[in-house]
Amino acid sequence: MSESGLLLELESTLNVSTWPVRDWIYQYLPEPWMQGLAGALFLVLLFVLLRMVTKTVLSTVVGQALLRTGKKDWLDLLIKYRIKDRVSTAIPLFMVATGLSLIPMSQETLQVVFRIVLASGFFYLFRAISGLLLCWQDFKDRTQAQSAASIKGYIQVARIIFWSFGVILVISVLMGKSPMLMLSGLGALSAVLLLVFKDTLLSVVASSQLNSNDMLRVGDWIEMPQTGADGFVIDIALHTVKVQNWDKTVTTIPTYQLFAGSYKNWRHMFESGGRRIKRSLRVDASSVRFLSEADVKDLKRFALLGPYLKEKQADIRAFNEELSSEGGDPINGRRLTNIGTFRAYANEYIKRKKGVHPDMIMMVRMMEPTAEGIPIEVYCFSDDTAWINYERLQGDIFDHLLAILPEMGLRLYQAPAGSDFREAFKPNGGDLHYIKEILDDA
DSSP states (O other): OOTTHHHHHHHHHSOGGGOHHHHHHHHHOOSHHHHHHHHHHHHHHHHHHHHHHHHHHIIIIIHHHHHHTTOHHHHHHHHHTTHHHHHHHHHHHHHHHTTGGGSOOOHHHHHHHHHHHHHHHHHHHHHHHHHHHHHHHHHHHHHSOTTSOOOHHHHHHHHHHHHHHHHHHHHHHHHTOOHHHHHHHHGGGHHHHHHHTHHHHHHHHHHHHHHHTTOOOTTOEEEEGGGTEEEEEEEEOSSEEEEEETTSOEEEEEHHHHHHSOOEEOHHHHHHTOEEEEEEEEEOGGGOOBOOHHHHHHHTTSGGGHHHHHHHHHHHHHHHHHHHHTTOOGGGSOOOBHHHHHHHHHHHHHHHOTTBOTTSOOEEEEOOOBTTBEEEEEEEEESOOOHHHHHHHHHHHHHHHHHHGGGGTOOBOOOOOHHHHHHHTSSOTTHHHHHHHHHHHO
16 A cells, blocks of 8 residues: 555545535635635534534443443443544544645645544544453452452453554554554564563463463462562453562562462362371370370270270280280280370370361371470361361361360470579579589589
8 A cells, every 4th residue: 555545545435525514615715725724624613513422422322231231331431431432532633634624735734734634533443442341350259159260360451452453553644654564564673572571471371271271360379489479369461460468578480480380279178177186295205104094994084085995905805815824924915105195095086176177187186206205196177168167177176286285294395495494493402502512623
């Protein structure tokens, strides 16, 4: 298309010479400056009138249609993004562009002004379409379930592509060149474009993969230590993902980093209906011992231990009788221990505890002894994944187990504090005087 081809094509479609006002202006206003002023005033009035009519029609037709179909949310979004204002500006600009020859001016000046007005019309039209995409995005965010994948990344990709073609079209109109000529020129700049839009291309791939594989949703609780993120996802955009941490700060993570790196997503824990309790009690090793007959008799008052003690006593008695009949030393016989009895009690307790998920694994196990005592680990799941309720259940379980330890003759391991040393070296029976003498001799 030649430099003036676009102008000639549009003028042939809507030829201003057929407007009656043109004949009236040139007949009754002989002076060129009068003709120019009258033509300019007429075009301004035409623009204002067409804008008012277009806005009224859109408000009446579109507004009433959305209200009658029960889609007031869409109407609010159209007002929010000023779709009506932009469309009612674009249409009059196209009409005014076809009537610019009412103003006496040279052909070169007419072409420049025509291109500017026409490009302005396309600009407002593109803004209206871009606003419609934003309306769709907001509508989806309002109506879709929180667990659904966000379409914000796809909308942003569509807007980038749309505006790329829009800018090319506007530039081609201003230059009077064919848009295809502009597109062909981009091939030579492909390497530069790839470098400039590197992050955008990476984000497009990452965003599509995250959404298509359902790896991340708004509302997911994620942990990503390398970025300091630990909280709920509040926004998934094309380039960034925003995470609101537990301290109410917000961490912004590049989208491609979530795809290329690793993070922990707690969504499946919430969907499973159970939240893991995995915590240990450290028992003082010096308090572990065998149970005497009197101890066993005393422990039978615990209802949770009745079946366990009965079964174990029968098993131990049978083993010891067989050992005795074979002439074995009684020292090799089996006996109950207080720590084993405590594990059995804790296991029965969590099985009957309200709030512990009955269909998920539950056990109480003894871990490898360390210098800080013997760890007894409680492993089970709560049937409520809400944080407050989960912590309440976990606290109730360990409150009870800590309080029941002395009943089994066990002590919780605790590293000695400064008060313990002060108590040990109190002036009692000349202890401090004796220590002082030793230090003086040394």
